[in-house]
Structure formats: C-alpha cells, structure tokens
Amino acid sequence: MLLHSTKADWFGNVRGDILAGLVVALALIPEAIAFSIIAGVDPKVGLYASFCIAVVIAFVGGRPGMISAATGAMALVMVTLVKEHGLQYLLAATLLTGGLQILAGYLKLGSLMSFVSRSVVTGFVNALAILIFMAQLPELTNVTWHVYAMTAAGLGIIYLFPYLPLIGKVIPSPLVCILACTAFAMIIGLDIRTVGDMGELPDTLPIFLFPDIPLTWQTLEIIFPYSVALAVVGLLESLMTATIVDDLTDTSSDKNRECKGQGIANIGAGLLGGMAGCAMIGQSVINVKSGGRGRLSTLVAGSVLLVLVVFLNEWVAQIPMAALVAVMIMVSIGTFDWRSIRNLREYPLSTNIVMLSTVAVVVYTHNLAYGVLVGVLFAALFFANKVSHFMYVEKLMNDDLSERKYVFHGQVFFNSASKFLAQFDFKEAVPKVVIDLSKAHFWDITAVHSLDTAVIKFRREGAEVEVVGLNEATETIIDRFGVHDKPEQIAKVLGEHS
Amino acid sequence: MSIHSGDIFVAVDGSPVTPQLCEYAAWLFNSINQPVHLLHSVERSFAPAVADLSGQIGLGASEDLLNELASVEQKRSQLLLQRAAKILQHCKTLMQNAGVKHVELHSRHGDLAESLIDFEDQIRVLILGIKGEDHAEEEAGVGHQLEKVIRALHRPILIVNDEFKTPENIMLAYDGGEASKKALQMVIESPALNSRYCHLVAVGESKEAVINDASEMLKSSGIEYRAKILKGELLQSLIDYQEQHQIDLTVMGAFGHSKIRDFLVGSFTAKMIATTRKPLLLLR
Numbered sequence: 100m101l102l103h104s105t106k107a108d109w110f111g112n113v114r115g116d117i118l119a120g121l122v123v124a125l126a127l128i129p130e131a132i133a134f135s136i137i138a139g140v141d142p143k144v145g146l147y148a149s150f151c152i153a154v155v156i157a158f159v160g161g162r163p164g165m166i167s168a169a170t171g172a173m174a175l176v177m178v179t180l181v182k183e184h185g186l187q188y189l190l191a192a193t194l195l196t197g198g199l200q201i202l203a204g205y206l207k208l209g210s211l212m213s214f215v216s217r218s219v220v221t222g223f224v225n226a227l228a229i230l231i232f233m234a235q236l237p238e239l240t241n242v243t244w245h246v247y248a249m250t251a252a253g254l255g256i257i258y259l260f261p262y263l264p265l266i267g268k269v270i271p272s273p274l275v276c277i278l279a280c281t282a283f284a285m286i287i288g289l290d291i292r293t294v295g296d297m298g299e300l301p302d303t304l305p306i307f308l309f310p311d312i313p314l315t316w317q318t319l320e321i322i323f324p325y326s327v328a329l330a331v332v333g334l335l336e337s338l339m340t341a342t343i344v345d346d347l348t349d350t351s352s353d354k355n356r357e358c359k360g361q362g363i364a365n366i367g368a369g370l371l372g373g374m375a376g377c378a379m380i381g382q383s384v385i386n387v388k389s390g391g392r393g394r395l396s397t398l399v400a401g402s403v404l405l406v407l408v409v410f411l412n413e414w415v416a417q418i419p420m421a422a423l424v425a426v427m428i429m430v431s432i433g434t435f436d437w438r439s440i441r442n443l444r445e446y447p448l449s450t451n452i453v454m455l456s457t458v459a460v461v462v463y464t465h466n467l468a469y470g471v472l473v474g475v476l477f478a479a480l481f482f483a484n485k486v487s488h489f490m491y492v493e494k495l496m497n498d499d500l501s502e503r504k505y506v507f508h509g510q511v512f513f514n515s516a517s518k519f520l521a522q523f524d525f526k527e528a529v530p531k532v533v534i535d536l537s538k539a540h541f542w543d544i545t546a547v548h549s550l551d552t553a554v555i556k557f558r559r560e561g562a563e564v565e566v567v568g569l570n571e572a573t574e575t576i577i578d579r580f581g582v583h584d585k586p587e588q589i590a591k592v593l594g595e596h597s
Numbered sequence: 598m599s600i601h602s603g604d605i606f607v608a609v610d611g612s613p614v615t616p617q618l619c620e621y622a623a624w625l626f627n628s629i630n631q632p633v634h635l636l637h638s639v640e641r642s643f644a645p646a647v648a649d650l651s652g653q654i655g656l657g658a659s660e661d662l663l664n665e666l667a668s669v670e671q672k673r674s675q676l677l678l679q680r681a682a683k684i685l686q687h688c689k690t691l692m693q694n695a696g697v698k699h700v701e702l703h704s705r706h707g708d709l710a711e712s713l714i715d716f717e718d719q720i721r722v723l724i725l726g727i728k729g730e731d732h733a734e735e736e737a738g739v740g741h742q743l744e745k746v747i748r749a750l751h752r753p754i755l756i757v758n759d760e761f762k763t764p765e766n767i768m769l770a771y772d773g774g775e776a777s778k779k780a781l782q783m784v785i786e787s788p789a790l791n792s793r794y795c796h797l798v799a800v801g802e803s804k805e806a807v808i809n810d811a812s813e814m815l816k817s818s819g820i821e822y823r824a825k826i827l828k829g830e831l832l833q834s835l836i837d838y839q840e841q842h843q844i845d846l847t848v849m850g851a852f853g854h855s856k857i858r859d860f861l862v863g864s865f866t867a868k869m870i871a872t873t874r875k876p877l878l879l880l881r
Contacts, residue, residue: 115645122652261651271652347663349670384659387666390648433654 108163112392119391120399123166123382125274127153127404128415129426130382131169132294137234138174138374139181140189141298145169146408147305148193148373153401155364161356162341163394164348166382167364168401171231172336173329173375175465180325188322190310193369195319195326200334200362209354212338218450219474220339221439222457224380226470227336228435229462235424235431238292245291246421253280253425273426280422281414294423295416302412304405305371330362331468333377337361340378347387381430449481487515490539492522496529504533511572512542516549523553525560532557537568540575547573603721603752605633608709611684614726619688620761621724621876623695628789631721632699635688637681638709641674678704709742710749720752727758727870744867747851747879753783754851756870756877764846764876768796770835773807776850779880781811784848785818793846795822798838800831832868839875851879 127149135145149168156167181189203209239246253276260272284291294300312318341352357378365375386396408415443451453474461470490509496502503524511519534553541547550566557564607622609615622633645666685702692700705712713723725746747754769784771777784790795815799808808824815822827834839847851866870877 112645115648118648118650122650126652257653258655261649261653267651269650271650273652343659347659347666349666380659381654384654384662385652387645388648388654388658388662389650389652390645392645429654432656433658435656436660437657438660 107393109394112390113395115390116393116395117399119386119389120396121403122271122389123386123391123396123400124403124407125271126382126385126426127166127168127400128408129273129277129418129423130171130379130430131404132297132415132418133234133423133427134169134171134174135374136297137171138177138189140186140374141300142294143299143301144186144189144372144374145174146301146373146404147371148368148376150401150405150408151305151368151371151373152364152376153397153404155367156360157394157398157401159356159360159363160394160397161353161358161360162344162378163352164383164386164392164396165337165340165344165352165357165378166386166397166400167337167361167376167378168382168404169368169374169376170333170336170379171234172227172332172467173377175230175234175467176328176332177325177374178465180322184321187311188318189374190369190372191312191318192322192325192329193365193373193375194310195322196329196333196375197362197364197366197369199326199330200365201359202362203330203334204355204357204359204362207355209334209338209358212335212342212354214475214479215335215339215471216453216475216478218446218453219457219471219478220342221436222454222474223335223339223461223467223471224434224436225439225454226458226461226467227380228431229458230465231427231434232431233462235427238420238424243291245289246419249280249284249289249291249419249421250425250428253277253422254428257425257429273429276425277418277422280425281418284419285417289419292420293416294418294420297420300412300416301405301408304409305373307370308372310369328466328468329375331471332466333361333365333375334358335467335471336380337378340380340383343380344383344387347384348392381434384433449477449485453477453481483512483514486510487512487518490515490518494522494524501529502531502533503527503529504535506535507539509538510540510542511546511549513545516545519546520549520553523557525556528560529562531565532562533565533567535567536572539568539572541573542575544576547576603719604631605629605722605724606713606716606720607633607635607688607724608713608726608746609635609637609684609688610709610726611680612726614757615684615688616691617757617759617761618724618726619691620695621755621757623692623697624761624763625722625724625755625789626697626699629721629787632701633692633697634701634703634716634719635685635692636703636705636709636712636716637685638712639674639677639681639704639706640708641670641677641706708745710745713746713750717750717752720750722753722755723750724755724757727756743870744852744864747866747881751881754879756879759874759876762845764790764793766796766842766844767793767846767848768798768835768839768842768844769811770847770849771797771799771808771811772804772850773799773811774850776852776880778850780848780850780878781814783878783880785814785820790848791818791820793821795820796838796842796844797822797824798827798835799825800827800829800834802826802828831865832872835869836872839873844875846876846878847873848878849880851881 131145131149132142135142152167177189180192256276256279257272260275261267337357338354341354341357345352361377368374368376439454456477457470457474460473461467490511493506495504495506505522554564554566605622605625607618609618626633681704685704689700689702725743767790769780771781784795797808797811797815804826808826812824827838852864
C-alpha cells in the first residue's frame with residue numbers, strides 16, 4: 100500500500116512537475132544550508148537530508164505534490180542536542196524519530212489533527228515564520244555595512260525581478276538573487292562571510308552509514324525526548340502543509356500514509372547522514388504555484404538538488420551569507436499568515452488568545468510542539484467554557500407548595516457541574532423535590548457526582564427526592580457512544596438542542 | 598444482486614456516437630422497460646491552471662494563490678458545466694422523441710469510472726461509446742476511460758461503435774470461462790436477447806465439450822440457435838464470422854485475467870473492442 104500510486108499521481112502532469120521540481124530544487128538549496136546552520140551542523144547534513152527526504156517521500160508520501168526536506172521547525176528542536184552531544188546523536192535521534200512517526204501512522208494518529216483548530220494552525224505558521232526570521236539575525240549583527248547592502252539588494256531582486264517582462268516569470272527570482280550576489284562578491288573580492296565558511300559541503304553522493312553511537316540505555320535517554328519532539332513537530336507541520344496543498348489543488352490526501360511516509364523518509368535521512376525533516380509550507384506553495392501537482396515534482400526537486408550541490412559545491416561555497424539571508428527573509432514573509440493580523444480585530448477574543456498564545460509559547464521555547472500543545476489546550480478550555488453556557492433550569496412548584504420540581508435543559512459536564520449544583524435552592528423547605536433530567540445530558544462522571552451531592556443534601560434537609568429521566572440523560576456518558584452515524588439516534592439523544 | 602434489477606445507464610460525453618447510444622438505450626428501454634439514466638461526468642483537467650516559475654513567495658502567498666487557482670478553475674468548470682447541461686438536454690430530447698418516457702439526468706464531477714461506481718447498485722446495464730470525445734480522431738484503439746470502466750464495474754456493459762441496428766442476429770463468443778457462462782445466462786434470461794437468433798461460437802477444437810453443454814442450455818430454453826466451432830486465430834476468426842453472418846451484436850465475457858497478465862500478453866478483450874465494428878455486450 101505504501102508504494103501504491105496511480106499513474107496520474109506520477110505522470111499526470113509531467114511538464115509542469117519537472118519545471119516546478121527544478122524551481123523548488125533551486126529554492127531548496129539555500130534553505131537546506133540555512134537550516135543546517137540553525138541546527139548547528141555542516142551544510143552537507145541539511146543538503147543530504149533534503150535530497151533523501153524529498154526523494155523518499157515522492158514514493159511513500161500520502162500527499163502528491165507536497166515538498167518535504169530539512170526544515171527550520173525541526174532544526175530549532177535539535178539545536179541543544181547537537182550542541183551538547185554532537186552530530187552522531189542527532190543522526191540516531193533522526194532514526195528514532197522516523198520509527199515513532201511510522202508508529203503514529205499505524206496507530207492512525209493523523210486523525211488527531213482534528214483537535215488542532217484553525218487558530219492553532221495559524222499560530223503555528225506565524226510562529227514558524229517568526230523563528231525563521233529570527234534565525235537570520237545572527238548573520239545581520241556585528242557585520243559590515245556591505246552585508247546590509249547586499250541583503251537589501253537581494254530582497255530587491257527577489258521581489259522586483261518577477262515584474263520584468265518575458266524573463267520575470269520564467270527564471271526563479273531567488274536564483275537570480277543568489278547568482279547576482281555571488282558574482283558581485285567574487286568580482287569585487289568582498290571579504291564577507293560565505294556558505295563555505297559555515298562548514299563542510301557535500302562533495303560526494305551520500306553514503307549509507309549507521310550512526311556511530313553506543314547502543315545503550317543512556318543513549319536512548321538522551322535522544323528519546325528529542326525524537327518525540329521531532330516526531331510531533333514533523334507530523335504537525337507535514338499534516339498542516341498537506342491540508343494547505345489539499346486546499347490549493349482541490350484534491351484529497353492520505354494523512355496516515357503521510358505519517359508513515361515521513362517516518363520512512365527520516366529513517367532514510369538518518370542513515371545517509373542527514374538531519375530530520377518534514378514537509379515545508381513555503382516550498383510546497385512554491386511548488387504548486389510553479390505548476391507542480393504530482394509525485395514527480397518532489398522527486399525532481401530532490402534529485403536535482405543533490406546533483407547541483409555535488410557538482411557545483413565549489414561554487415555553492417562562494418555564495419555570500421547575505422544572499423542566503425535575503426532568500427530566507429522571503430521564505431519567512433511568504434510563510435507568515437498576514438491576514439491573521441487583520442483578523443485580530445474581527446475574531447472573538449478567545450480565538451485570538453489561542454493564536455497568540457501558540458505564537459508566544461513557540462517564540463519563547465523555540466519548540467513548535469509546546470506551542471501547539473498550549474494552543475490546543477486553550478482551544479479546548481474555551482470550547483468547554485462556551486458549551487457550559489448551554490444549560491438552564493425551569494423551577495416549578497405545585498399548588499399546595501408541597502413539591503418543588505427542577506427541570507434541567509442542556510449540557511452538564513465537568514465545567515458546568517458547579518453551575519448545575521448552584522441551581523438548587525437547598526434553603527427552601529419543601530417535603531418533596533423532583534429533579535427532571537430527561538431534557539438534560541450528562542457527559543461525564545463529574546456531572547453524576549454533583550447530582551449525587553444535590554440528592555444527599557436535599558435528603559439531609561428532610562426532603563424526599565425523586566430523579567426523573569436519569570437513564571436518558573446519562574446515555575451520553577458512555578465513551579464510545581456509537582450513534583454517530585445514525586442521525587435519528589443522535590436526534591433522539593440530543594433532541595432538546597437541535 | 599440479480600442481473601434483472603436496476604436501470605439502464607448511458608454514459609454520454611458528447612462524442613460522435615452519442616445519438617447511437619441513445620438509440621440503443623431506447624431499444625433496451627422497449628425490451629426491458631426500465632428507466633433510462635443519462636450520466637455525464639464532468640472531468641476537470643489535472644493540468645495546473647496557474648504556473649508561475651518565479652519561485653517567489655510574498656505577502657500572503659498561499660492565500661493569493663488559492664484565490665487565483667479558485668477563480669481560474671471556476672471559469673474552466675463553468676464552461677464544462679454548461680456543456681454538460683447542453684449534452685444532457687440534447688440526449689434527453691433524443692430519448693423522448695424515441696418514446697422513452699422515464700429519463701433521468703445526472704451530471705457528476707470526477708472521472709467516469711468513479712461516477713459509475715457510485716451508481717453501481719442501480720445499474721442493470723451500462724451503455725458506453727467506444728471512444729470518448731477526446732479520442733474521436735485517433736485510429737482504432739480503446740478509449741482511455743473504457744478499460745478502466747469495464748474493469749471497475751461489475752455490470753453488463755454494452756459498447757456501441759456503429760450505427761444503430763435492431764439486433765436480430767447475436768453472436769455469443771463462448772469459451773466456457775466464468776464470465777462467458779454469465780454471458781450465456783444473459784442471452785437466455787434477458788428479454789432483450791432471448792427472442793433473437795443466437796450464433797453460439799467457440800474457437801479451437803478443444804472447446805467441443807463446452808459448446809455442447811452450452812447448446813443444451815440454449816435448446817432447453819427454447820432459443821433459436823446454431824453452434825459453431827471455428828478454427829484459426831481467435832480474434833480474426835470471430836471478426837470474420839461476424840461479417841459473414843451479419844451479426845448485429847456480440848455477447849462475451851470480459852477481462853477474465855488479471856491486469857498484470859494482460860499487461861504482459863495483451864488482453865483479448867481490449868483487442869476485440871479495438872477491432873470489432875459491431876456493438877459488444879461485455880459481462881464480467
């Protein structure tokens with residue numbers, strides 16, 4: 100199943116896929132180098148990873164046309180691991196990450212994405228853009244004015260070149276930026292930092308190697324927390340990107356297959372001396388924009404990347420960092436969801452808090468997984484809070500004042516349980532109390548517990564208590580309440596609220 | 598599901614054989630008296646509507662791209678929808694003129710095989726033109742959709758490639774296989790076929806026993822027939838027989854083998870579809 104693809108997935112759009120794959124390959128090179136630098140490893144680690152992940156995912160991924168490679172989100176998670184333990188541990192962590200992602204695929208955890216709300220996705224994307232931008236700042240501090248000038252010129256080329264007639268839409272402007280800056284720096288003989296100064300570039304095809312680490316419990320203790328974080332971040336970004344590509348191309352994708360595919364790609368990357376990666380939002384948008392739709396585009400991007408880097412490594416080493424920074428600033432601007440800023444004024448406060456807290460936590464911890472966790476938590480709390488308002492009570496008294504009746508309507512669960520309890524007037528001296536629950540829904544044990552509390556309290560006051568309709572009300576407590584596919588059943592259970 | 602429930606489905610796509618499809622549908626309607634459904638699948642092209650190789654993403658890149666793609670594709674799809682409506686209306690008029698009262702129109706997104714699978718439970722027989730409109734000019738060859746549809750759908754399929762002629766002489770190409778037994782059963786039971794003259798034909802000496810069994814069944818069902826064992830190459834002898842005996846309709850089992858085997862040695866069914874000049878009724 101993992102290798103199954105239709106002919107249309109591969110060859111439905113050959114010309115478009117090849118052209119788009121070339122554009123993406125050219126754009127991937129600066130990104131892979133930049134993300135290696137963020138992670139603190141040699142550029143070749145990111146470049147080998149990008150090659151391997153893109154090629155493997157072309158075959159096993161669940162979303163044709165999506166670009167996966169070494170990414171900033173993953174690089175940020177691995178920084179401390181590399182700093183404290185070195186490259187070999189990173190490679191081992193990458194293998195373990197792959198294993199965990201495959202496991203997630205088989206456990207169908209991809210469907211958990213439904214808990215990640217729109218605001219959390221927006222927060223994730225914005226945080227990612229901010230982090231990519233922040234990662235460029237070290238290249239722009241304590242440098243000569245030449246670097247600033249070159250970065251500004253680079254950005255100018257990137258954004259203005261597409262407006263040129265004829266060639267503007269045919270030659271990728273980030274490539275023009277890199278070529279122009281490199282040529283300029285080499286001709287003038289500028290003494291500024293280049294890619295070659297940042298570490299080793301690939302000079303051969305990658306070789307198959309098992310990470311050189313002791314296979315001990317201690318090693319596992321070191322890499323496991325990083326692997327979990329990498330697996331989570333990788334899957335989150337991949338599945339979010341898959342959704343974006345789904346929307347752009349108006350087609351569907353297999354999310355659980357994508358999880359497994361990411362895992363296999365990461366294991367491949369780890370064995371070829373590459374860092375862990377995942378899907379890339381910016382590159383995938385570039386791919387679709389350039390006309391890429393099928394698996395071929397991803398395959399072309401990965402293979403062309405490797406060929407270019409291996410054969411042109413001496414030239415790649417000459418690329419000034421300033422040109423790279425310009426490209427990365429473009430990526431960060433393109434990734435950021437600018438509409439979300441405008442939406443802040445229109446959206447409800449709770450939605451904004453979810454989005455902003457996601458961004459804040461990520462920017463503070465440099466770990467996208469924490470941000471998403473906080474965002475999902477906030478979203479769930481706000482939801483619970485909103486739903487708890489859907490409860491009210493009718494209080495009825497019979498004519499001779501001997502019987503008080505409480506008719507509850509709505510949702511009773513942990514968050515509304517105290518409100519439920521507060522509806523009762525325990526001070527009222529009546530001989531009989533009827534609690535009618537046939538129009539209420541008890542969602543959890545907290546609700547049942549507060550009902551017990553109320554009954555006992557009334558009995559202590561000397562009242563006789565009768566509870567009506569408890570069975571209907573508690574039907575919703577059962578964990579697998581298997582009526583989700585039968586509309587008439589749902590209507591029966593939730594009759595009051597339709 | 599029995600072969601006698603369900604309605605007549607016609608896949609119309611505006612190709613040159615469309616009027617003939619309608620005529621065959623009318624003939625079947627008069628024989629088996631089931632409602633006729635006209636199905637048109639609106640296929641969007643896989644090719645991207647926008648291709649900008651500048652490799653640059655600016656403010657709100659993803660959102661702008663989505664809007665751009667949506668508006669270009671909306672225009673494309675609107676044209677396709679208008680065409681679909683025109684084709685369906687035209688066919689409906691043809692059907693009504695031919696006296697078919699009960700006609701339903703369906704216009705569905707997606708490729709034809711997918712749309713047909715959604716309807717599979719309602720289909721008693723599917724009528725299909727030999728080549729989709731995209732391929733009308735190509736020399737003999739199976740339309741790109743056809744094999745996919747035949748393989749996907751487990752209902753009888755009538756393939757139309759010629760002028761309409763009320764079938765009088767039908768040929769049952771019989772090899773004793775599972776699918777061809779179904780074809781035999783169809784000839785015996787279908788009100789559209791069992792009052793015609795049946796040529797029971799097999800190729801190769803070894804088929805004597807199977808053909809005798811089949812003859813018995815036809816005889817006991819009171820169908821007028823003649824049995825014949827042909828010699829020579831399978832495809833050519835069948836085609837020759839069709840011409841010599843003015844066969845109007847050939848009934849046969851289809852794609853008895855796996856895709857992989859057919860890929861290696863070539864599928865007889867595909868060759869038959871490509872070569873025959875007479876309508877074919879295929880059973881899986």
